[in-house]
Amino acid sequence: xxxxxxxxxxxxxxxxxxxxxxxxxxxxxxxxxxxxxxxxxxxxxxxxxxxxxxxxxxxxxxxxxxxxxxxxxxxxxxxxxxxxxxxxxxxxxxxxxxxxxxxxxxxxxxxxxxxxxxxxxxxxxxxxxxxxxxxxxxxxxxxxxxxxxxxxxxxxxxxxxxxxxxxxxxxxxxxxxxxxxxxxxxxxxxxxxxxxxxxxxxxxxxxxxxxxxxxxxxxxxxxxxxxxxxxxxxxxxxxxxxxxxxxx
Amino acid sequence: xxxxxxxxxxxxxxxxxxxxxxxxxxxxxxxxxxxxxxxxxxxxxxxxxxxxxxxxxxxxxxxxxxxxxxxxxxxxxxxxxxxxxxxxxxxxxxxxxxxxxxxxxxxxxxxxxxxxxxxxxxxxxxxxxxxxxxxxxxxxxxxxxxxxxxxxxxxxxxxxxxxxxxxxxxxxxxxxxxxxxxxxxxxxxxxxxxxxxxxxxxxxxxxxxxxxxxxxxxxxxxxxxxxxxxxxxxxxxxxxxxxxxxxxxxxxxxxxxxxxxxxxxxxxxxxxxxxxxxxxxxxxxxxxxxxxxxxxxxxxxxxxxxxxxxxxxxxxxxxxxxxxxxxxxxxxxxxxxxxxxxxxxx
Amino acid sequence: xxxxxxxxxxxxxxxxxxxxxxxxxxxxxxxxxxxxxxxxxxxxxxxxxxxxxxxxxxxxxxxxxxxxxxxxxxxxxxxxxxxxxxxxxxxxxxxxxxxxxxxxxxxxxxxxxxxxxxxxxxxxxxxxxxxxxxxxxxxxxxxxxxxxxxxxxxxxxxxxxxxxxxxxxxxxxxxxxxxxxxxxxxxxxxxxxxxxxxxxxxxxxxxxxxxxxxxxxxxxxxxxxxxxxxxxxxxxxxxxxxxxxxxxxxxxxxxxxxxxxxxxxxxxxxxxxxxxxxxxxxxxxxxxxxx
Numbered sequence: 001x002x003x004x005x006x007x008x009x010x011x012x013x014x015x016x017x018x019x020x021x022x023x024x025x026x027x028x029x030x031x032x033x034x035x036x037x038x039x040x041x042x043x044x045x046x047x048x049x050x051x052x053x054x055x056x057x058x059x060x061x062x063x064x065x066x067x068x069x070x071x072x073x074x075x076x077x078x079x080x081x082x083x084x085x086x087x088x089x090x091x092x093x094x095x096x097x098x099x100x101x102x103x104x105x106x107x108x109x110x111x112x113x114x115x116x117x118x119x120x121x122x123x124x125x126x127x128x129x130x131x132x133x134x135x136x137x138x139x140x141x142x143x144x145x146x147x148x149x150x151x152x153x154x155x156x157x158x159x160x161x162x163x164x165x166x167x168x169x170x171x172x173x174x175x176x177x178x179x180x181x182x183x184x185x186x187x188x189x190x191x192x193x194x195x196x197x198x199x200x201x202x203x204x205x206x207x208x209x210x211x212x213x214x215x216x217x218x219x220x221x222x223x224x225x226x227x228x229x230x231x232x233x234x235x236x237x238x239x240x241x242x243x244x245x246x247x248x
Numbered sequence: 249x250x251x252x253x254x255x256x257x258x259x260x261x262x263x264x265x266x267x268x269x270x271x272x273x274x275x276x277x278x279x280x281x282x283x284x285x286x287x288x289x290x291x292x293x294x295x296x297x298x299x300x301x302x303x304x305x306x307x308x309x310x311x312x313x314x315x316x317x318x319x320x321x322x323x324x325x326x327x328x329x330x331x332x333x334x335x336x337x338x339x340x341x342x343x344x345x346x347x348x349x350x351x352x353x354x355x356x357x358x359x360x361x362x363x364x365x366x367x368x369x370x371x372x373x374x375x376x377x378x379x380x381x382x383x384x385x386x387x388x389x390x391x392x393x394x395x396x397x398x399x400x401x402x403x404x405x406x407x408x409x410x411x412x413x414x415x416x417x418x419x420x421x422x423x424x425x426x427x428x429x430x431x432x433x434x435x436x437x438x439x440x441x442x443x444x445x446x447x448x449x450x451x452x453x454x455x456x457x458x459x460x461x462x463x464x465x466x467x468x469x470x471x472x473x474x475x476x477x478x479x480x481x482x483x484x485x486x487x488x489x490x491x492x493x494x495x496x497x498x499x500x501x502x503x504x505x506x507x508x509x510x511x512x513x514x515x516x517x518x519x520x521x522x523x524x525x526x527x528x529x530x531x532x533x534x535x536x537x538x539x540x541x542x543x544x545x546x547x548x549x550x551x552x553x554x555x556x557x558x559x560x561x562x563x564x565x566x567x568x569x570x571x572x573x574x575x576x577x578x579x580x581x582x583x584x585x586x587x588x589x590x591x592x593x594x
Numbered sequence: 595x596x597x598x599x600x601x602x603x604x605x606x607x608x609x610x611x612x613x614x615x616x617x618x619x620x621x622x623x624x625x626x627x628x629x630x631x632x633x634x635x636x637x638x639x640x641x642x643x644x645x646x647x648x649x650x651x652x653x654x655x656x657x658x659x660x661x662x663x664x665x666x667x668x669x670x671x672x673x674x675x676x677x678x679x680x681x682x683x684x685x686x687x688x689x690x691x692x693x694x695x696x697x698x699x700x701x702x703x704x705x706x707x708x709x710x711x712x713x714x715x716x717x718x719x720x721x722x723x724x725x726x727x728x729x730x731x732x733x734x735x736x737x738x739x740x741x742x743x744x745x746x747x748x749x750x751x752x753x754x755x756x757x758x759x760x761x762x763x764x765x766x767x768x769x770x771x772x773x774x775x776x777x778x779x780x781x782x783x784x785x786x787x788x789x790x791x792x793x794x795x796x797x798x799x800x801x802x803x804x805x806x807x808x809x810x811x812x813x814x815x816x817x818x819x820x821x822x823x824x825x826x827x828x829x830x831x832x833x834x835x836x837x838x839x840x841x842x843x844x845x846x847x848x849x850x851x852x853x854x855x856x857x858x859x860x861x862x863x864x865x866x867x868x869x870x871x872x873x874x875x876x877x878x879x880x881x882x883x884x885x
Binding site: 113 | 271473588
Binding site: 563 | 630687692703705821825
């Protein structure tokens, strides 16, 4: 079976700094892949390379066997990649409904869809994330949690195969974070999307993820089931520092 | 093949796998019809009362017709163009030079003016992709000034110092008053055509895509909008619409001089129509156009030589006094209505 | 050939220095306030016609008139800062339009009270006559202006590098929020910047007014040069501004004396700027810092 996404030897340099160094991994259809690493490990850079926001310096990205390394972000969106941002980036002057509507029109090409049909579509996604009552409020007036949910709806409305989730927990209180995690699980069930989940908080991924990839300083440290990764010495060292055993 | 289907309240148009719905709601047409009727009756009334007013109406319509494409361009490219008058120059000079060289009438020069403006706009369209923020402001600000300089350097072609004369007039019925009336109607038709087209575009899906580009380009790109295509199309289409106004000016006055339209002062007037009318709202452009040109006319008539000083002072005061423009006084924001922010610095 | 080189060298120096005077203020506003001061064109006519107004309407002698004009300039700068820039720094479309309007109002007012035919002439000649360098003839006034320009730029650089206030302004140009946190009075410094940037322009205008032509609409032309230099120099870097001024001066000198077509001056400068922007999109120097 060809993997949904196959990343081979991805390298990204910013001037002299190597942000991503020779990272290779695969994402399989239907799984939840966790992606962890300490601050500044290059997690977001990997996502930016995969979604086409930044061009990769070298390496190859394949999706369903098609080379997408040189594609532009909108072409990748047609292929079925969608993302949310670590710091929510709504369209500030559009209402919640129209923001989702925009991505419902713009995402993967859908046949026989008029503007009004797209509106029904958008309403559905908005209802799914629980923002239907806020549909006519400007996106800049929403709260932080609502913005996260709006981003999720906006990403889902492009009908992605693979959804990149960038630190959904950041800035949410425990109750909201819990709701968000359940929302992502439901999205996976209902829409059949594969999820690539970047997270700082290990505990979340321990429950949710099927597999985990850990990176540090731009290089891959470990890959495997959550238990394997958490017990990996390199990973623990990356998080806790060298000599952690003396204090354990 | 195009298939059309009439439903109870809408026309459904299908082309291949694409589908458009055009909602027809006659109960919402009242205000539109009233305003259209008023603007169409006005030239005839002026014709009998005070023919000079038709001239003011023509300039009002034309200001509005320049400001509306500028609003479209501002939203569609997500940048503020400070040099729309460049395309007036291109379209005007194209029409004027062709008309003088070959003796062509306005209808013959129109396609050439459109074509040449389109090519010019297309040549400069990479600007909307490459230049950002203040660099875009600078480059668009300087383009018309450079063009003005070129008209003075190649005086033998462009007649930068005296202006081009002897362009075939727009129409000639033998009676100057009747000419005015017909040209007044023509300008109104142009203005309404622009208003209708741009309003339709902005309300359609393409308008929504433009709105999202105006709000956040990178996010718009990542949700699957081909931003470069939309920006270039918006830029070229709006520039061409402005270029048609240049053609109109050239044939209307049957003379064309770059020094009238290319300096910053003319651009400032257009910018004020846009801002005082209603901050890049197209209906506001019409209000602003009529307001600015009638204010100018009144000041010229009653203030005499101090008018050039008083006119900008009044506009400056209005710019500060009306945060949402004149149109904002009449219409408050509604749900799902996109009120664009104009981005200068990104 | 030798004559060409001489005239290019001499006029690069003279023109470059005077352009530096014209553009320094614009560039500093770009650097500190991070806006295009499109109203910059108002300063030029206000300098000349303000002084002329005091001289002709009130019959003041030259020096008090100049002082009076400087006071008027400061007041106008403060009004512009308080009334427009401070209020509309976030909505730049309004700000740029309003600033353009100010320039237009000043130009039209000057034109109303003293039209081109009025024969405005300021007796600010410091040295009459001409210098002769080898075969090149330069008005002494422009040479003096060039020297003053360099001295003034030196003073500005010293101010920004060595003094506390200069440091604070440089910090402010990098990040407003952090500057506020460390205790910099943003308001006062902005106002101070708005005022000191007037000095080079005023001095430059007074020096060139006996030599170059004076008309109400002259501000736009100088502002275009200032914009070109500021952009070429990287929007607000003094080093870049100095380099860019002399580069533009050099281009103008070449166009005038080697090619012999003064009409192409602005066009060639613009093409130069565009070419350099394609190669180095950030301008000649980094725009993040003032020096």
